[in-house]
Amino acid sequence: MERIVERIASETKIAEWKQSILSKTHEQLHSEASSFLIFSLQWKDLERHFESTREMILTLYEEVERRETAISSKEEAIALKEEEFELKKKELNEFNLLIEKSDAALKKRKWS
Secondary structure, three states: OHHHHHHHHHHHHHHHHHHHHHHHHHHHHHHHHHHHHHHHHHHHHHHHHHHHHHHHHHHHHHHHHHHHHHHHHHHHHHHHHHHHHHHHHHHHHHHHHHHHHHHHHHHHHHHO
């Protein structure tokens, strides 16, 4: 009977030891599962942040392209106006020269 009691005591200690190991393993797995869940949530948040940033950059890029197109159109219009201005300036210089010649001719006739 003593052997049975010893055996029961030994088996009980082994069972307690195994239970302790399983309990520690369970706690570790639970802790890692919580960490993994937190990591997953943080990862999803980071993905949303990157997507939002990408969309914002794309929107800003499109706005810059629109502005560049508008500026290019305005530059072309300014270049045309500058050409027109130079032509008008040349015409005005020609008229001034003609006026000066006519004025000189009139003065010459007047004194002759």
